Amino acid sequence: xxxxxxxxxxxxxxxxxxxxxxxxxxxxxxxxxxxxxRLAQETHAPGSWYVAGGSGAVNPHxxxxxxxxxxxxxxxxxxxxxxxxxxMLEGRGDVFDVFFAGGLxxxxxxxxxxxxxxxxxxxxxxGPGGVGLPFLPLAGRVIVYTMSHDPRTLVEKVDFVSGPxxxxxxxxxxxxxxxxxxxxxxxTPLCTMDFEESTLRARIRSLHPGVTAARVQEMTxxxxxxxxxxxxxxxxxxxxxxxxxLRRIDSAGLLKRAA
Amino acid sequence: MRLxxxxxxxxxxxxxxxxxxxxxxxxxxxxxCHVLAVGGMHLHNxxxxxxxxxxxxxxxxxxxxxxxxxxxxxDVLIGAGLVGEVATxxxxxxxxxxxPRFRSAAENGTLKVLDxxxxxxTHGLLAGAGGMPxxxxxxxxxxxxxxxxxxxxxxxxxxxxxxAPVLVVSxxxxxxxxxxxxxxxxxxxxxxxxxxxxxxxxxxxxxxxIVQVERVVSTDSMSRRPAGSTVPGFLVSAVVEAAGGCLPTxxxxxxxxxxxxxxxxxxxxxxxxxxxxxxSRQAPERLAGVRAQ
Numbered sequence: 191x192x193x194x195x196x197x198x199x200x201x202x203x204x205x206x207x208x209x210x211x212x213x214x215x216x217x218x219x220x221x222x223x224x225x226x227x228r229l230a231q232e233t234h235a236p237g238s239w240y241v242a243g244g245s246g247a248v249n250p251h252x253x254x255x256x257x258x259x260x261x262x263x264x265x266x267x268x269x270x271x272x273x274x275x276x277x278m279l280e281g282r283g284d285v286f287d288v289f290f291a292g293g294l295x296x297x298x299x300x301x302x303x304x305x306x307x308x309x310x311x312x313x314x315x316x317g318p319g320g321v322g323l324p325f326l327p328l329a330g331r332v333i334v335y336t337m338s339h340d341p342r343t344l345v346e347k348v349d350f351v352s353g354p355x356x357x358x359x360x361x362x363x364x365x366x367x368x369x370x371x372x373x374x375x376x377x378t379p380l381c382t383m384d385f386e387e388s389t390l391r392a393r394i395r396s397l398h399p400g401v402t403a404a405r406v407q408e409m410t411x412x413x414x415x416x417x418x419x420x421x422x423x424x425x426x427x428x429x430x431x432x433x434x435x436l437r438r439i440d441s442a443g444l445l446k447r448a449a
Numbered sequence: 450m451r452l453x454x455x456x457x458x459x460x461x462x463x464x465x466x467x468x469x470x471x472x473x474x475x476x477x478x479x480x481x482c483h484v485l486a487v488g489g490m491h492l493h494n495x496x497x498x499x500x501x502x503x504x505x506x507x508x509x510x511x512x513x514x515x516x517x518x519x520x521x522x523x524d525v526l527i528g529a530g531l532v533g534e535v536a537t538x539x540x541x542x543x544x545x546x547x548x549p550r551f552r553s554a555a556e557n558g559t560l561k562v563l564d565x566x567x568x569x570x571t572h573g574l575l576a577g578a579g580g581m582p583x584x585x586x587x588x589x590x591x592x593x594x595x596x597x598x599x600x601x602x603x604x605x606x607x608x609x610x611x612x613a614p615v616l617v618v619s620x621x622x623x624x625x626x627x628x629x630x631x632x633x634x635x636x637x638x639x640x641x642x643x644x645x646x647x648x649x650x651x652x653x654x655x656x657x658x659i660v661q662v663e664r665v666v667s668t669d670s671m672s673r674r675p676a677g678s679t680v681p682g683f684l685v686s687a688v689v690e691a692a693g694g695c696l697p698t699x700x701x702x703x704x705x706x707x708x709x710x711x712x713x714x715x716x717x718x719x720x721x722x723x724x725x726x727x728x729s730r731q732a733p734e735r736l737a738g739v740r741a742q
Contacts, residue, residue: 207742218491218518219543245644251494257544260491260518262643262701272677273490273517277571281587303538306555308596316555318541318548321517322567324593354592368589394597415495 194428196335196379197222197448198436199398202428204290204333214240214288215280215329217321219261221444222239222335223290228252228439242420243322246271254442267305280325283369289329292336295348296410298391299363300334300355300373302326303348310350321350325366327354331374336388337448339378341411355389363390381406382425391415396425430432456591465635471473473659473687478508478625485620486574486655487522488628489698490646491543492706495522496661497628498694503627504728511579512536514621517567521698521714524548527560528724532538534561536602536621537684538570545711549718564601566595569618573602574647576620577654583617591616626655627673631679631702633660634668637685641678652680661689663703723737 204226208214212235216223219353220243227240231249242250243259247267256263271279279285293302294317302323310316326332332355336343355373357365363372375390376383384395393414394406407414428436436445468476478485485503500522503510513532515523518539522563526532528550529541540551553561565573572584583604590596596603596616608615628651631642639660641648652658660680665688671679692698697710717723 218539218541221544244516246648247644258492258706259543260644260646262493262655262705265701270644272649273644274571274575274650277517277568281590283567283583283587283589305595305598312558313556315551316547316562319537319564320566320593320595321539321540324566324590324595325568325587326587327592328587340725350598351592351594366592368592370589397634 194433195446195448196398197445198428198433199425199446200335200377200379201225201229201436202432203382203425204335205233207333207375208233208235208238210237212238212287213285214290215286216239216240216259216290217243218259219292220290221255221448222256223333224250224252225255225436225439225445229432229436232435243273244273245282246273246276253439255440255444257444266407280322280328283328287330289326289332291323291326291332291334291353293334293348294332294343295345296336296343296376297345297348297355299357300332300376300385300392301348301351301357302334302355304352305350307349308372320419323353327370329370329373331371333375333377334373335377337379339380339409341409344410344412346412350357356385360388360390380409394422396423399427404413452632453714465501466637466682466685467635467665468494468687468689470498470661470689470691473689474499474502474506474508477486477657477659477686478503480508482508482624483511484514484623485510486623486626486651487519487526488516488626488646488648488651489522489695490516491518491520491709493644493699494629494646494648494701495520495695495698496519496627497696497698498661498689498691499627499659500525501731504531507531509533514541514623515540516595516651517570523712523729524550527551527554529728532560534563536563536565538565538567538667540713542715546715549715563599563603564595565599565618566571566590566593569602570621571647571650573618573621574650574654577622578650581620583619586616588613588615621654623651623655624660626651627659628652629700630660630662631700632664632666632671633688634666634671634682635688636668637682637688638671639680639685639688640674641680642703645678649680652684658685659687659689660685661691661694663692663694663700665690684726684740
């Protein structure tokens with residue numbers, strides 16, 4: 191059965207990583223994480239919290255999910271913080287358990303880049319900029335997500351670190367790490383990745399239904415070091431209950447249109 | 450310059466700060482303005498009436514400072530060739546795409562981009578508002594590459610109280626800040642509806658503030674606004690009444706953004722010629738409304 195859109199599956203995957211009582215935060219273009227947080231609140235993680243980026247809205251009630259992270263409709267929420275308060279709390283490092291992050295480039299160690307591709311002075315592509323991504327080492331853990339699983343997005347090493355992941359790997363990470371545990375997941379339209387403990391490199395954790403490991407490797411710009419016979423489990427599809435709740439939250443069908 | 454007053458008791462015209470966008474920009478935004486800060490965040494509360502007027506009067510800006518996430522406000526000023534450098538942490542259109550003129554100017558090397566992080570903009574503005582020379586940033590932000598690429602704004606210094614060095618950002622002190630508010634009275638006290646983003650601290654950090662509003666209201670109604678939602682009139686130099694003045698971006702409390710017009714912009718502004726055509730079509734419409742005051 192695949193009566194769900196891939197963005198819905200991704201939302202459910204992100205949602206399952208959240209636990210009761212946790213506080214999550216997200217930035218621009220955050221329809222997926224917002225839906226994930228709301229879904230978690232209504233299923234397995236009651237009493238979890240989320241702050242919708244620049245709007246400062248705490249637990250926006252959604253339904254529908256707006257496209258923009260600063261939409262006025264988000265202010266229908268449990269409360270609203272002024273943006274400077276949100277920025278201060280991000281700096282404390284003991285308030286936000288989960289930070290949702292994206293990037294033009296995401297690398298094998300979970301670093302993300304929203305700034306530019308190529309040389310800083312003469313970029314081949316100037317991206318929008320990293321906004322709050324430098325806060326990632328201060329969040330409890332990071333959930334990275336992208337709608338573009340391709341070799342240009344998933345690269346061996348980012349051209350510029352906007353959002354630090356495990357930096358250059360275990361040695362640099364153990365020397366420089368702050369309070370946070372670093373990236374936990376990369377959720378894409380093809381698979382969910384986590385990080386190997388010994389190397390802190392991304393690896394396939396589960397394949398979305400119908401996707402092969404070979405296909406994921408083909409679409410990934412870094413070596414996934416797939417073992418030839420290794421069985422990789424399939425991502426558990428959304429349950430009927432999850433879909434029912436999710437579609438009530440996403441009353442405008444935004445996730446079905448996401449590509 | 451004669452400022453226009455509206456209504457009120459005798460003598461009000463002497464203290465009224467209400468004027469047209471044309472007058473406000475002519476009087477308070479010098480050509481070659483060193484640091485101009487523009488309010489609004491993402492597709493919301495961009496003070497487009499004032500931005501279009503800055504373009505119409507060809508006011509060159511040394512350094513444009515934005516909220517942590519700029520959008521049309523910065524892209525059109527850059528597209529008009531008026532910006533020497535931009536200090537920002539994001540210029541884009543969220544789900545609608547990248548900022549075409551920002552991107553083109555940065556890639557061609559005609560625009561210097563001073564990449565900041567959200568914390569540097571926010572704490573930099575708070576430092577500017579509080580008279581502090583710089584702001585200390587939370588430890589951990591140094592792990593990103595952002596500060597290394599922007600030595601003009603960031604420095605690493607010894608922590609006078611501790612061991613590890615700390616990252617600091619220079620205070621942001623705009624010469625002029627232009628923001629949108631829902632309402633203001635004639636003395637310049639303005640009320641921000643909805644989310645305030647960094648608009649209030651941008652106003653508090655600036656030497657001169659111009660506020661465009663949906664409506665001018667009485668001082669009486671302003672006095673009942675909650676603490677923290679207003680900018681006091683003593684910080685404001687000019688109030689421009691501009692209903693619909695954020696369009697095609699949204700105005701919290703008033704209207705949503707006009708997605709078809711923004712999409713049309715994104716499509717046309719892929720080329721310099723298309724940008725000019727779009728801006729010449731948009732600006733007169735806005736300015737006509739402003740002149741009609």
